[in-house]
Amino acid sequence: MRPNRPPEPDHALAARLFDILAKETADVAGVTREAFGRGEQFAHDLVAETGREIGLEVSTDAGGNLYLRLPGTGGTGRMILAGSHLDSVPMGGNFDGAAGVLAPLAVAAGWKKAGFALADDLVVVALRAEESNWFPVSYPGSKMALGLLPPETLELKRSDTGRTLRDHMAELGFDPDVIAAGTPQVDKSRIRAFVELHIEQGPTLIGADLPAAVVTGIRGSIRYREARVFGTYAHSGATPRAFRTDAVIGAADLVMRLQADWLRLEAEGRDLTFTAGQFFTDPAQHAFSKIAGEVFVSLDLRSNDPALLEELGPLLEERFAEVEAAHGVRIDPGPRTGSTPALMDPELREAFGSAMEDLDLPRFEMASGAGHDAATFAGAGVPSVMLFVRNANGSHNPDEAMEMDDFECATRLLADGLARIR
Incomplete structure (x- = not known):
């Protein structure tokens, strides 16, 4: 000392x-x-x-x-x-x-x-x-x-x-x-x-x-605090899978695709964290026997690497489009915020x-x-x-x-x- x-x-x-x-x-x-x-x-x-x-x-x-x-x-x-x-x-x-x-x-x-x-x-x-x-x-x-x-x-x-x-x-x-x-x-x-x-x-x-x-x-970060996935409300028992546009399934697929991107980038030695800290249906409309027509989800991605944060913007747009095409849903990511x-x-x-x-x-x-x-x-x-x-x-x-x-x-x-x- x-x-x-x-x-x-x-x-x-x-x-x-x-x-x-x-x-x-x-x-x-x-x-x-x-x-x-x-x-x-x-x-x-x-x-x-x-x-x-x-x-x-x-x-x-x-x-x-x-x-x-x-x-x-x-x-x-x-x-x-x-x-x-x-x-x-x-x-x-x-x-x-x-x-x-x-x-x-x-x-x-x-x-x-x-x-x-x-x-x-x-x-x-x-x-x-x-x-x-x-x-x-x-x-x-x-x-x-x-x-x-x-x-x-x-x-x-x-x-x-x-x-x-x-x-x-x-x-x-x-x-x-x-x-x-x-x-x-x-x-x-x-x-x-x-x-x-x-x-x-x-x-x-x-x-x-x-x-x-x-x-x-x-x-630094890229954040979508108010993203929403829109599907169609329908009866849980009367609507076959082929006729569904399920917002929960679309939102879940989006989260899992981003999780897979995190695992891939981490394996490549890139610095990244991904969190969906909020994931919920509309309490005014959700019900046990309903297919959800809307899901709210927050997306929080962080990295020490400015180049990776630049890459994540187009990657997110690509994932939004993939999920929309796969499930017939619509994604409104809402305002983007973040930091360097x-x-x-x-x-x-x-x-x-x-x-x-x-x-x-x-x-x-x-x-x-x-x-x-x-x-x-x-x-x-x-x-x-x-x-x-x-x-x-x-x-x-x-x-x-x-x-x-x-x-x-x-x-x-x-x-x-x-x-x-x-």
């Missing part, structure tokens, strides 16, 4: 805030912190008030993103942003997103108490609305910060209320017109680095028996990798299969890096199980790595 490590983060502060968030945003199961709603706003208010108590400079931008600044000592004019998001999926876990805000907050609190600062400003950031189940768009908070959010996004409706993003922002006192104008909320030229800590959302660190990892890159892959900065990866070694941790790197705000900053040319914290039982569910010992280890790694950024 290297001498002259930066001061210890305030782990007790983070633990206390985790407990408050769990209690105050609890749902029937887990927590719900809806984007631009009561749960997310409670979390932002809690973090802002804590920042003021610590003595950090607290501000909020026109989109509602929160910044807590520990001024640097070097007069560099630069800043290092460290943070994540505070919203959650409905009835999700308490750590997804929040760990990435409370870790740098604990670092800043420990450093402020010890009278320590970097040459650059350290800015703890809480970005809005990262969980895209609320509004069907990737990373709106970080896009607002960088002036990259398409103005039409403000008219998208929240999944639970049916009200627009613009309405929800205005209700909380933010300024959607400034965001619609594409006005950057942070000066990108001043950002030395963007650093995001996050729980791992899969089992890799559990399998490796390691508390933390440095992330190499973030998969993002590689993490090699210099920052090296800084945090060497910090792992000095903290007597094995140097361990892995890719992120899930999307994160770091992808927006990396895609905009900001040097970016992510850290993962070991977490049992995945994420987006109430059973997230990050151990506080692992969080403390990863927060020390965050502090040590931040102190190495030049």
Whole structure:
């Protein structure tokens, strides 16, 4: 372990805030912190008030993103942003997103108490609305910060209320017109680095028996959130197979064809995941003795390989046409959304990798299969890096199980790595 490590983060502060968030945003199961709603706003208010108590400079931008600044000592004019998001999926876990805000907050609190600062400003950031189940768009908070959010996004409706993003922002006192104008909320030229800590959302660190990892890159995606397969409603007993256009059979065949493509591409060494996370008939019309005339299905394909994502567009169109011809159904894929892959900065990866070694941790790197705000900053040319914290039982569910010992280890790694950024 290297001498002259930066001061210890305030782990007790983070633990206390985790407990408050769990209690105050609890749902029937887990927590719900809806984007631009009561749960997310409670979390932002809690973090802002804590920042003021610590003595950090607290501000909020026109989109509602929160910044807590520990001024640097070097007069560099630069800043290092460290943070994540505070919203959650409905009835999700308490750590997804929040760990990435409370870790740098604990670092800043420990450093402020010890009278320590970097040459650059350290800015703890809480970005809005990262969980895209609320509004069907990737990373709106970080896009607002960088002036990259398409103005039409403000008219998208929240999944639970049916009200627009613009309405929800205005209700909380933010300024959607400034965001619609594409006005950057942070000066990108001043950002030395963007650093995001996050729980791992899969089992890799559990399998490796390691508390933390440095992330190499973030998969991009192609998503059809509202695809529908149309057939013809008919009687289940009175309609022979030759006279059926069964939407369930068509949708099932589409999913299995895409599953076969995944297996083939994976065997070729290509990076891909495919998920049909929603698959259901129309509850107003379905019945036990009915052939389904409509099926809703979501399609989520992700890859680290930009070339493969380009190939997937025509491949999907081909599969749609094949299924329509095979079963007499019609496929309306609906709007396509997605994101581009993002590689993490090699210099920052090296800084945090060497910090792992000095903290007597094995140097361990892995890719992120899930999307994160770091992808927006990396895609905009900001040097970016992510850290993962070991977490049992995945994420987006109430059973997230990050151990506080692992969080403390990863927060020390965050502090040590931040102190190495030049």
